[in-house]
Amino acid sequence: MSLEKAKQSKRKKKRNRLIFRSAILAVLIGATIFAIVSNSKADNSIYREGDLAPDFQLQQVNHNNELETIRLSDLEGKGVMLNFWGTWCKPCEAEMPYMQSLYPEYSEKDVEIVAVSLDNTELVISRFIDKYDLTFPIPHDKTGEIRDLYKVGPIPSTFFINPEGEITEVVNGALTLERLEESLQKIMPE
Amino acid sequence: MKEIKCECGHVNPLGTVLCESCGKPIEGNQHIDGNDDEKLLNMRYDGTARRSKTYNKSWIDRVWSFFSSVKVGIWLIVLALVASMIGTIFPQEMYIPANAPNRDPAVFYEEQYGIPGLIYFQLGFHNLYSSWWFMVLIALIGISLVICSLDRFVPLFKALRNQKPKKHKSFLSRQRLFSETDFVTDHDMETVKKQLRKRRYKITEENGHILAEKGRFSRWGPYVNHIGLIIILLAAILRSTPLFYMNEYVWVREGDIEVLPETNGEYYIENKDFILETHDENDERFREAITQEGVVASNFQTDVIVYKANRPIPGAEPELEPIAEDSIRMNQPLEFDGYELYQSGYQLNEFSNMTFKIHETTDSDEEALASFTVDLRNPESEFELESGFRVVLDQYYPDYYLDDDGEPASETNFPRNPAFVFLVYPPNSESAEVSFLGIGRNIDATGENEYKIGIQDFEMHDVSGLTFKYDRSLPFFGIGAAIFMIGVIQGMYWQHRRLWIQRKKDGSLLMAAHTNKNWFGLKKDIEIVIENTNVNMVTDQQELEEKVE
Numbered sequence: 001m002s003l004e005k006a007k008q009s010k011r012k013k014k015r016n017r018l019i020f021r022s023a024i025l026a027v028l029i030g031a032t033i034f035a036i037v038s039n040s041k042a043d044n045s046i047y048r049e050g051d052l053a054p055d056f057q058l059q060q061v062n063h064n065n066e067l068e069t070i071r072l073s074d075l076e077g078k079g080v081m082l083n084f085w086g087t088w089c090k091p092c093e094a095e096m097p098y099m100q101s102l103y104p105e106y107s108e109k110d111v112e113i114v115a116v117s118l119d120n121t122e123l124v125i126s127r128f129i130d131k132y133d134l135t136f137p138i139p140h141d142k143t144g145e146i147r148d149l150y151k152v153g154p155i156p157s158t159f160f161i162n163p164e165g166e167i168t169e170v171v172n173g174a175l176t177l178e179r180l181e182e183s184l185q186k187i188m189p190e
Numbered sequence: 191m192k193e194i195k196c197e198c199g200h201v202n203p204l205g206t207v208l209c210e211s212c213g214k215p216i217e218g219n220q221h222i223d224g225n226d227d228e229k230l231l232n233m234r235y236d237g238t239a240r241r242s243k244t245y246n247k248s249w250i251d252r253v254w255s256f257f258s259s260v261k262v263g264i265w266l267i268v269l270a271l272v273a274s275m276i277g278t279i280f281p282q283e284m285y286i287p288a289n290a291p292n293r294d295p296a297v298f299y300e301e302q303y304g305i306p307g308l309i310y311f312q313l314g315f316h317n318l319y320s321s322w323w324f325m326v327l328i329a330l331i332g333i334s335l336v337i338c339s340l341d342r343f344v345p346l347f348k349a350l351r352n353q354k355p356k357k358h359k360s361f362l363s364r365q366r367l368f369s370e371t372d373f374v375t376d377h378d379m380e381t382v383k384k385q386l387r388k389r390r391y392k393i394t395e396e397n398g399h400i401l402a403e404k405g406r407f408s409r410w411g412p413y414v415n416h417i418g419l420i421i422i423l424l425a426a427i428l429r430s431t432p433l434f435y436m437n438e439y440v441w442v443r444e445g446d447i448e449v450l451p452e453t454n455g456e457y458y459i460e461n462k463d464f465i466l467e468t469h470d471e472n473d474e475r476f477r478e479a480i481t482q483e484g485v486v487a488s489n490f491q492t493d494v495i496v497y498k499a500n501r502p503i504p505g506a507e508p509e510l511e512p513i514a515e516d517s518i519r520m521n522q523p524l525e526f527d528g529y530e531l532y533q534s535g536y537q538l539n540e541f542s543n544m545t546f547k548i549h550e551t552t553d554s555d556e557e558a559l560a561s562f563t564v565d566l567r568n569p570e571s572e573f574e575l576e577s578g579f580r581v582v583l584d585q586y587y588p589d590y591y592l593d594d595d596g597e598p599a600s601e602t603n604f605p606r607n608p609a610f611v612f613l614v615y616p617p618n619s620e621s622a623e624v625s626f627l628g629i630g631r632n633i634d635a636t637g638e639n640e641y642k643i644g645i646q647d648f649e650m651h652d653v654s655g656l657t658f659k660y661d662r663s664l665p666f667f668g669i670g671a672a673i674f675m676i677g678v679i680q681g682m683y684w685q686h687r688r689l690w691i692q693r694k695k696d697g698s699l700l701m702a703a704h705t706n707k708n709w710f711g712l713k714k715d716i717e718i719v720i721e722n723t724n725v726n727m728v729t730d731q732q733e734l735e736e737k738v739e
Contacts, residue, residue, distance in 0.1 A: 021254045028336060032329035035427040036322050056505040071503065088589065088600040120603050123569045123586055141505065143458075145449040149504050 046151045049168060053082070053161045056146045058139030061122055062129050070114055070139040073165070079111040079187030080161040081180075084141075084152045086118045087128045091174035092156040096132050098177045102184060103136045110163075110189050116141050118155065163189040194219075198358065208237025211354045213361030230731060231364045233704055238345040258341040263334040270327050277318035280310050332423045339416045350409065355394045355401035357690050357702075365690075365702035367712065367728040373697040378723035382691070385719040391689065400691040408706065411681020418674030425666035437659040443540065444651040446567075447497070447510070450529075450658055455504050457529070458497040464536055464652035465491040490533050492518045492654040496526055518656065528660055535655025541566050541605040545647040546627070548579055548614065551639055561646055566605040578617030579641075585611035590628050598626075604653075614641055687712050689719075701728060 047053065057071040072080070083099065085092035096115075103113050113136040117125050122140060129138065141147055150159065153172065160169040160183050169183055194202045200211035207223045208215055208231065215225060215237075223232040231237070240258070256262060280303055281287075283295050292298055295316050299307035314321055362368060383400070386393055391402035428434040438451045442461040450457040467489035469476045480486060495515045501508035514526040524531040543565045547558035560575040564583065573581040585598070590609035593599040598609065609628030616623070625643045626633040632644065685708045692700040705712045709730070716728055 018248065018250060021250050024336065024340070025250065025253060025333075028329075028333045031424070031427060032326070032333070035329060035430060036325050038427075039320055039322075039325060039430045055503055057503045058505040086603055088603055090593070090599075118603065120567060120588070120605075121569055121586070123571055123583065124588070124600070126571070127585060139505070143447070143449050145455055146505050148449060148451045149455070 047167055051167050052165055053167050054149055058141055060137045061125055061140045062138040064135045065137045067137050070137050075112050076165055077163050079163055081113045082159040082161060083115040084155050084157045085115055086155055087124045089155050095174050098180050100132060100134050102181060106184050111184050116146055118147055160187050162187045203239045205239035210349055212356060212358040214358035230366055235342055235346050236349045238349045240341055257334045257337040260338055263338055266331045266334055273324055276315055283316045335416050335419060339413050343413045350406055355396045355399040362690055362700050362702040365704050366732045367703040368731055369701045369726040369728040371699040371726045374699045374724050381723050382719055389715055398693045402689040405684045405686045408681055408684035408686045411677050414680055415674055415677025418670045418677055421670030422667060425663045425670055429663040434663040435661050440656050440658055441653050443653050455499055458499050458510055460495045461654050462493040464654045490520045492533055494518060530659055532657040534657040537653040539650045541608050542649045542651045546643050547646040548641050548643055551642045566608055580615040582613040584613050612643055703728060
C-alpha cells in the first residue's frame with residue numbers, strides 16, 4: 001500500500017467515525033429533548049390560546065332564552081364567551097350580574113355569552129336564573145363531559161373564542177366588569 | 191498522530207497497550223492501564239486502544255470522549271443517587287396529605303418543616319423527579335451508557351475476533367498463570383490438545399503456537415446488560431407521553447352513568463352498587479383486633495357496567511352499548527379494551543331522595559295529611575298532592591351552609607346536607623306558608639304556620655372513586671428487564687478462559703492462561719489437561735506476589 005493510499009484510507013476512516021459519532025449523539029440528544037419537552041407539558045391536552053375550541057352540544061335550560069340546544073359550531077361567525085360555572089360557586093355567582101349587564105348590548109354586536117352550568121339539578125339552575133334574571137343561554141353539562149373535554153379545573157373558568165372558532169383567551173377565576181368588557185370587545189366580529 | 195508498528199510487524203492503532211497481534215506490551219503506553227510498575231499485565235479490554243483515551247479533535251470527538259469515560263458515568267450515577275435521596279427528605283408535592291391545613295406547596299412546606307421546608311420548596315425539590323435537571327441527569331447517564339458501551343464493545347469485539355495464537359514471550363510470562371517446561375514430546379502435545387477439545391476449548395494453531403479458548407460469549411454480558419438498561423430508559427421516556435400512559439380519577443354515584451375521562455367520550459360507566467364490608471367482630475380471629483382498633487374493612491367493591499358510546503358530538507345524548515359488567519374490588523381491576531378501572535376511594539351516605547309529610551302544627555301525634563318525595567338528583571319544582579295540598583319547592587340547597595352574609599347557600603354540588611324552602615298551599619288556598627327544612631332543622635319563618643312539614647323517610651347512596659388508567663409502556667419495561675437479566679446471567683455463569691501454548695523447536699514449552707473470573711476453575715481445567723504429560727503445572731504469579739509482600 002502506497003503512502004498516499006494509506007493516508008486516504010485513514011482520512012476516510014476518520015470521516016466515517018465522525019459521521020457515526022455525530023449520528024449517535026444526535027439521536028441521543030434528540031431523545032433527551034423529546035423526553036424533557038413531553039414531560040414539561042405533562043397535560044398537553046389542555047386547550048390554550050390559539051387552539052381551536054372543541055365542538056360540543058348540550059341542552060339549553062334557561063327558560064328566558066329561546067334556544068333549545070346549544071351547539072358551539074352553530075355559533076361560528078360570532079364571538080363566543082364560554083363560561084363554566086355552578087350555582088354553589090360564590091365567585092361564579094359574583095360575575096353573573098356583569099355578564100347579564102353586558103349581554104343585551106353585545107348580543108346585538110354578534111357576541112354570544114354561553115354559560116355552561118356544572119350543576120347536578122335543573123331546579124337549582126332555574127331558581128338561580130330567576131334570582132338574577134339571566135337571559136343568555138345556559139347549557140347544562142350534567143355528566144361533566146364538556147368540563148372534561150375542556151379540562152376545566154376550579155371554576156369559574158372562561159374561554160373567549162373568536163368568530164373563527166379559535167380560543168383567544170383563557171381566564172381561570174372571576175372576571176371584573178372592566179376585564180369582561182375588554183375581552184368581549186376583542187372577540188367581536190369586525 | 192502515528193500508528194505504532196510492533197516488532198511482530200503488526201500495525202496497531204494509537205493508544206494500544208498490548209499489541210493486537212502478538213500481545214507484546216507497547217512501550218510508552220503502559221501507563222494507560224497501569225502496567226508500568228506491575229509484573230502482571232492488566233488484561234482489561236485485552237489492551238486494545240479505547241478510542242476515548244487516544245485523541246480529541248473536533249468538538250464532537252471531545253463530547254464523545256467525555257461521555258466515554260467510565261469515571262464520568264459513575265459520577266453521574268452518584269449525582270443522580272444523591273438527588274434522589276434529597277427528594278425523599280420531605281414528601282413530594284403530589285403526596286402532600288389531603289387533610290393538610292393548607293395544601294398549597296408555597297405554604298405547606300414552610301408551615302410543616304420550617305426553614306428547611308422553605309428552602310426545599312424554593313429549590314424546587316418538591317417536584318424533583320419531574321424537574322428538568324433531574325431528567326437531564328438521567329438522560330446524561332443514558333448517553334454515557336451508550337457511548338461507554340460502544341467505545342469498549344467495538345474494539346474488544348475486533349480484538350477477540352482477530353486473535354493470533356502466536357504471542358510475544360513477554361506477553362505470556364506476564365500473565366497471571368504461567369509455566370515453563372524444558373522438554374515436551376509430540377505425544378504430550380497431542381494429549382493436551384485432545385484433552386482441551388474434550389473440555390470444549392476451541393483450538394487455533396499456527397506454527398506450533400496454540401490458542402485454546404472457551405466461553406468468549408461471557409464477555410458480551412455487560413453490553414447485553416446495557417442494552418437492557420437503555421430499553422428501560424426508553425420505556426421511561428415513552429411512559430411520559432399520553433400515548434403510553436394515562437391515569438385519571440372518576441367519582442361515580444350509585445345509579446349514575448358518567449363519562450370516562452380521556453376517552454373523548456367513547457366510554458361511559460354506570461355504578462350499580464358500592465359495597466363496603468367489614469370483618470365480623472364475632473369472629474374469634476378478629477375479635478381482639480377489632481376491640482382494639484375498631485371496625486376493619488374487609489372488602490371495597492363497586493359493581494359497574496361499562497358502556498361504549500356512540501354520539502355524534504360531545505354533549506349530545508349518547509347511544510350506550512354495554513361492553514363489560516363486573517365487580518371491581520381492591521387490587522382486582524376491571525379491564526376492557528386496554529383500559530383498567532381500579533377501586534380507589536369512596537364516600538358513604540349522600541342523600542338520594544327524601545320523603546316529607548304535612549301535618550297540623552298543633553297535632554302532637556303528627557298525623558300525616560299528605561306526603562311527597564323529593565328526588566334530590568332531579569327534584570321537581572311543584573307537587574300537587576291528593577289531599578288538595580300544593581307544595582312548591584322554592585329553594586333547594588344540596589349541601590347547606592350559611593354563607594358570610596348569613597344567607598343560606600350550598601357549599602358543594604352534592605346532596606350531602608340537603609336543605610329546602612317549601613311553600614305550602616293548603617287546600618283551596620292561594621296564600622302560601624313558608625317552611626324551611628334541613629337535617630336537624632325545621633324552621634317556621636313567621637311562627638304562624640298552620641301546617642308543618644316533617645321528614646318522614648329518606649334513602650341514601652354511596653359514591654365510588656375509581657382510578658381509570660392504562661400503561662402501555664409496561665411490556666417495554668419487561669423486555670428491558672429481561673434483556674438486563676440475560677446480560678447478567680451471561681456474564682456471571684460463563685467465563686472467558688484462554689490458554690496460550692508455545693512450543694519451540696527444541697521441545698521447550700511456555701504455557702500461559704487468562705480468564706475474566708473464576709481462576710480456580712481455569713486452574714482445574716489446566717490440571718486435567720496436562721495430566722499424564724510432562725507439562726509443568728502453571729503457577730499463580732499473583733498469589734506468589736502477594737505471598738512475597
